[in-house]
Amino acid sequence: MSPRRSYDQYCSAARALDAVGDRWTLLIVRELLAGPRRYTDLHADLPGVSTDVLASRLKDMERDGLTARRRLPPPAAASVYELTPRGRALLPVLQALGGWGAGELGERRPTDALRAHWFALPLLHALDGEGVVEVRLREGDFHDGVFHLYVGAQDGPAYGEGPAPREPDARLVLDAGTCAAVGRGETGVAEAVRAGRIEVTGDGALAKALRED
Numbered sequence: 033m034s035p036r037r038s039y040d041q042y043c044s045a046a047r048a049l050d051a052v053g054d055r056w057t058l059l060i061v062r063e064l065l066a067g068p069r070r071y072t073d074l075h076a077d078l079p080g081v082s083t084d085v086l087a088s089r090l091k092d093m094e095r096d097g098l099t100a101r102r103r104l105p106p107p108a109a110a111s112v113y114e115l116t117p118r119g120r121a122l123l124p125v126l127q128a129l130g131g132w133g134a135g136e137l138g139e140r141r142p143t144d145a146l147r148a149h150w151f152a153l154p155l156l157h158a159l160d161g162e163g164v165v166e167v168r169l170r171e172g173d174f175h176d177g178v179f180h181l182y183v184g185a186q187d188g189p190a191y192g193e194g195p196a197p198r199e200p201d202a203r204l205v206l207d208a209g210t211c212a213a214v215g216r217g218e219t220g221v222a223e224a225v226r227a228g229r230i231e232v233t234g235d236g237a238l239a240k241a242l243r244e245d
Contacts, residue, residue: 036095051096052122056081056089058129061115061122064099066149067189068112079145093119123190127157134216148177151208152191154215159183163201163238170207177208183238201236 037054039046052058056078063069063077075086090113093099098119104110115122130153140146148169155167162184169177180196182189204221210229213219222245224230232242 064115065190066192068114149179149193151211152179156181158214158221161238163236164196166196166200166203168205202234202239205231
């Protein structure tokens with residue numbers, strides 16, 4: 033485990049950066065906001081991080097009380113990493129940071145990696161109410177561009193990959209460009225629904241609100 037580094041400044045921002053200011057730390061939090069993940073899954077969804085750096089960051093985050101590691105019972109019998117309540121409290125921090133940096137997205141560069149679920153946090157931030165929302169990116173953007181959101185959830189996962197685990201309160205179908213536009217604040221979800229850029233189905237309160245907005 034690497035020795036704790038500190039700015040040695042009596043300032044709340046400096047103290048926060050002591051814990052999350054290292055490269056990759058907040059992106060690991062982004063991935064773990066989907067719930068417990070195995071090391072191999074984290075490595076696959078963090079293209080560019082070395083195995084040594086990822087292992088070191090996970091150890092540091094466990095030491096700092098951001099994550100915990102536990103062993104799943106058989107037949108899985110695998111170790112997973114998950115956020116502690118302190119770690120999950122970084123959700124609004126990541127959403128604010130994403131909103132601040134959204135203007136830097138521009139056109140996707142040839143070297144840019146992309147995962148469908150990376151759009152989860154901007155969409156989650158743009159939705160009001162409570163419930164489960166399943167999101168499907170239109171064919172052509174991704175081979176398997178499906179993820180789900182837990183809108184209004186105060187604990188547990190903020191989102192998940194793949195179809196919703198139960199009948200969702202709303203289903204959204206849209207393209208990656210619209211996802212990015214929502215993330216940049218160029219359009220709201222309800223506005224994009226009215227413009228025909230987002231297709232909404234479902235009988236839950238969230239679906240009805242989006243169609244009637």
